[in-house]
Amino acid sequence: MPHAKYSPSAAKIWMSCPGMPSLMDQVEYKVGMPAAVGTLIHSMTEMLLKERLENVTLEQYWLGKTECVEDFEIEVDKDMIQCAEVYVEYVQKRKEELNAKILVEERVSMEEISPYVWGTADAILIGKNEIEIIDLKSGKFPVDVEHNPQLLIYSLGALSRYGDESTTVTMTIVQPRTWHKDGPIRSYSMSAANLVEWGYETLKQATDACDEENPQFNPSDTNCRWCNAREVCDAYKTFKGEK
Template sequence: MPTPEYHARKSPSSAHRWIHCPASIKLSEGIPTTTSPYAEAGRLAHSIAELKARKRFMVLNKRTFNAQLKKLQEDEHYAAEMDGYTDLYVETLEQHAMAFHSAPFIALETSVPVGIFTQELKEDGTPATGTADCIQIAEGVLWITDYKNGAGVPVDADYNPQMMTYALGALAMYALVYGDSIQTIRLTIVQPALHSVSDWEISRAELEEWGREVLTPAAVQADREDPGEPFPGDWCRFCPLKNQCRERANKVLAVEAFGKKLPPLLSDAEVGQALQRAEGLVAWYKDLQDYALQSCLEGKQITGFKAVEGRSSRAWDDLDAAFADIQQHGVAEAILWERKPVTVAALEKALGKKTFIEAAGGHVTVSPGKPTLVSESDKRPGFNAAAQAFNPIN
């Protein structure tokens, strides 16, 4: 995926955050952007996905494709599972194209003018842009598909602000060609690492109403001299202010006062309330630790804490030479090595999903997962112990 020339302050990818917390835009000004191995792996996977999609839908000869793919696979962030992941993405695009009676118009990695709705301009005065992975248009339908490489956070297409902002930008971009003929918007998020393809549909009228009533007002609020107080929530996860935000700290540290005159034991309703109040405590504490450690390493003073050298680790300087010397002292070679089977997940990651299924798929059994507690908003069905007891394992 090509690196965008301009990264919008109110970007579609962070819309979930700044729509709920407009103050985060102004407060985060001047904070340098950071990256991570996960982000770099995501960018690489996007590039592979784009290359495969261009080979499928555009003019790209086999020799050029193989050369470009080989170059991408030599990247330090490449992992074999990316091949299977990106294959699923292209297969999904093919299914979308075949859903139309005639071949749709297709655009890949396209910059769309989201700044029309987020009230943001580039330095040249043109609207800020966001990059949509794939746009398909035919028969009055605008279909946008997005690839997510990560496995840490499940992402749904339902009322997804990033995808809805892309759709608004695409409608504006192609208005001269299609006018008002597009009346249906379909949004899809492909997240292969979680075996997820999330689809959602909304009418053009509803999407444009959301833009007028939700997106643009939040953008205007974010640009005000006083955008209001920060408003913490699950959107804090990727906020650059999450380590220092006072409002987030206040929310996490707040303790529900149940009163002394009430029964000594919490009711089930009160347990639920307490869980909701403390939901972000662990994540917030870890973010605070990361910030404090980095500050100490930079020479700053964090009251009551300091950075120290962690537990040392030992390793062989030359494994072959070390083992040779050890065997000369009468130690048997069998003692020096451990033999254990590779796990299903590790082998699938090493081989790639497609090769793994072909070679070993018939030898894998799936056991039901251990029950876990989640919020009611989670889309998975509730655990039914009675039904599970009579459910055979395949």
């Protein structure tokens, strides 16, 4: 599956370190075990949300099965199933509350800002005056929802396509497999005006910085921790040598 040059999932990195995307062509795309487990859990949620299971529960269908995902052999356990069920239950509840149309695994883009910014949102709910982006996090590292650039980009793309100036956009992270002070389900809302302002100021400034002929590298513990390009990054090697 192709990946965006300015991927929403890596936005926290490249918005702080504009040089990062310029190195990605030198890096072999690798998926670790946690990401492979996440892919499998997302497949479970998609089956439920697209009503592909008939006369059988998720546990009856999946528990104990072994699936090969990105060269990893993964046995489905109850923890994975419960993660999927918590997410689907929330999505379905919010769909009813908003009387919303649901889009699952929907590609969104922000070509008005950059042709290189696009990604796939787990679920988008489109109500009368509200759009909700719901993102499933299956990992054990807690992720904050407030001012989360990945969700802001998804929200901006959804607003551009499905909303207007009166739309409120809500971003929700569902992360059942780890502890967070705000609980496993946490949401953050913005007006259309504030979201657009963020897009055309903060996001546009970041993509412009990435587009420069010699983009700046800003190595740090935070930026480099999850960066796939650090193996080929001279700035990272210098940073580690200086510490």
